[in-house]
Amino acid sequence: NTALNNANEDDVDTLVSNLIQWVRDNGGYVNDKIDFRPIEPEDPASPRGVFAKQEIDAGETLAHIPWDLIIKSPERTKGEVEGLSKDDCGVIQETIKVMTASDGNITPYGRYLLSQPQNYTVGFWSKKGQDLFVEMTDNFLPPNGIKDMLGEEFEDICDGDVNDPMTVQAVMLVRARSDWEYLVPVYDMFNHHNGKYNIELRVNPYKSSIKETGYEIIAGRQLQPEEQLYNSYNRCGNCDVWYDWFGTPEIYLNFGFVESFPQRWLFDLARVKVDLLEDSNGQVSVKFLVPPSKKGVDMLRHQLVRLNGLSFRYQSKSAVDIGIRSVEWDSLWQYYDALHAALTYVTSANETLVDDVWIMDDNWWVQEGTTRAEEDEHWVRTTARDEL
Numbered sequence: 001n002t003a004l005n006n007a008n009e010d011d012v013d014t015l016v017s018n019l020i021q022w023v024r025d026n027g028g029y030v031n032d033k034i035d036f037r038p039i040e041p042e043d044p045a046s047p048r049g050v051f052a053k054q055e056i057d058a059g060e061t062l063a064h065i066p067w068d069l070i071i072k073s074p075e076r077t078k079g080e081v082e083g084l085s086k087d088d089c090g091v092i093q094e095t096i097k098v099m100t101a102s103d104g105n106i107t108p109y110g111r112y113l114l115s116q117p118q119n120y121t122v123g124f125w126s127k128k129g130q131d132l133f134v135e136m137t138d139n140f141l142p143p144n145g146i147k148d149m150l151g152e153e154f155e156d157i158c159d160g161d162v163n164d165p166m167t168v169q170a171v172m173l174v175r176a177r178s179d180w181e182y183l184v185p186v187y188d189m190f191n192h193h194n195g196k197y198n199i200e201l202r203v204n205p206y207k208s209s210i211k212e213t214g215y216e217i218i219a220g221r222q223l224q225p226e227e228q229l230y231n232s233y234n235r236c237g238n239c240d241v242w243y244d245w246f247g248t249p250e251i252y253l254n255f256g257f258v259e260s261f262p263q264r265w266l267f268d269l270a271r272v273k274v275d276l277l278e279d280s281n282g283q284v285s286v287k288f289l290v291p292p293s294k295k296g297v298d299m300l301r302h303q304l305v306r307l308n309g310l311s312f313r314y315q316s317k318s319a320v321d322i323g324i325r326s327v328e329w330d331s332l333w334q335y336y337d338a339l340h341a342a343l344t345y346v347t348s349a350n351e352t353l354v355d356d357v358w359i360m361d362d363n364w365w366v367q368e369g370t371t372r373a374e375e376d377e378h379w380v381r382t383t384a385r386d387e388l
């Protein structure tokens with residue numbers, strides 16, 4: 001896997017401009033008014049995002065990615081399947097091919113994917129890092145099933161080789177960058193923010209045949225110079241299945257970062273579901289989406305005390321002491337802070353407690369009636385303890 005190791009040495013600015021040129025040379029379009037640059041202009045190593053260089057009108061096309069440049073499963077290539085297919089094995093296999101193409105054949109997109117940081121989402125960490133994460137969540141707090149990201153979802157369902165680092169990296173990148181089973185260059189450059197989401201897709205790729213249309217990304221509203229352009233990874237126009245249950249912990253699990261407010265937390269075992277909203281003065285409020293119970297809030301209070309104990313035990317330790325990479329250590333404590341804050345907001349909220357949630361069915365969490373998903377698409381990824 002020297003390709004994976006050498007990749008980080010490529011200059012990312014060059015990789016990005018080659019990628020844009022390649023899209024343009026192959027029938028695509030990328031608007032001149034957008035720029036792909038590090039989020040912190042002074043820190044070339046900071047993550048990249050998309051920014052408006054000048055004013056952009058609402059509805060203006062930002063980019064058009066033709067069907068041929070999209071990485072998708074061979075099943076899709078025949079163009080017969082519409083709607084969601086049940087797994088993403090096909091797009092993973094194709095991504096592996098794109099990333100392992102020979103020097104003469106590799107596309108600028110393959111090179112860009114190769115340059116991405118390795119194993120940065122928790123499902124792909126070292127065993128020690130994952131064990132510490134599970135110690136933190138106690139198989140009770142979300143996100144659930146971190147070991148399934150590779151094991152159940154790729155090894156078992158796709159029959160994939162989890163011992164090959166390039167394969168593992170491709171799986172992680174598909175989970176962190178794809179629009180379910182389409183990995184779309186340029187569209188995958190937009191960062192996530194539910195409060196500032198300002199782009200849209202002209203055509204929902206799961207509701208119509210996109211062989212002719214490809215992905216057309218448009219401005220959701222008027223954009224100002226220097227504004228960052230944001231997608232939403234769970235509330236976008238075609239995010240139906242993800243809309244209800246996929247909150248801040250699940251964003252963290254799949255994409256490896258803690259989202260800003262607004263956040264959604266679904267504590268399935270305590271049957272507590274909340275949105276955390278921030279007003280223009282930075283005041284955070286808790287919106288209970290299902291009436292909480294005393295039993296549930298007590299469970300979360302107990303978890304908060306346990307988390308305090310955990311941080312106390314580790315406060316004088318470092319990544320080196322534990323023997324894990326600093327990316328894992330730093331990310332874990334970032335998530336800890338978000339989890340701790342969410343539990344603090346929820347347990348100190350002045351909400352009337354009622355027991356109704358415990359007499360509801362397993363779908364208690366969609367009882368609020370704001371659900372978007374179709375009837376058979378409601379599900380929560382259950383925790384290990386839930387299955388006992």
Ligand SMILES: C[S@@+](CC[C@H](N)C(=O)[O-])C[C@H]1O[C@@H](n2cnc3c(N)ncnc32)[C@H](O)[C@@H]1O
Binds near residue numbers: 048049187255
């Ligand atoms: C679809 S890609 C977005 C483009 C990516 N930043 C890049 O440099 O190519 C998703 C990845 O971007 C990063 N990301 C997206 N939104 C973010 C946010 N709001 N804060 C921090 N990182 C974010 C995460 O690393 C995530 O796995």
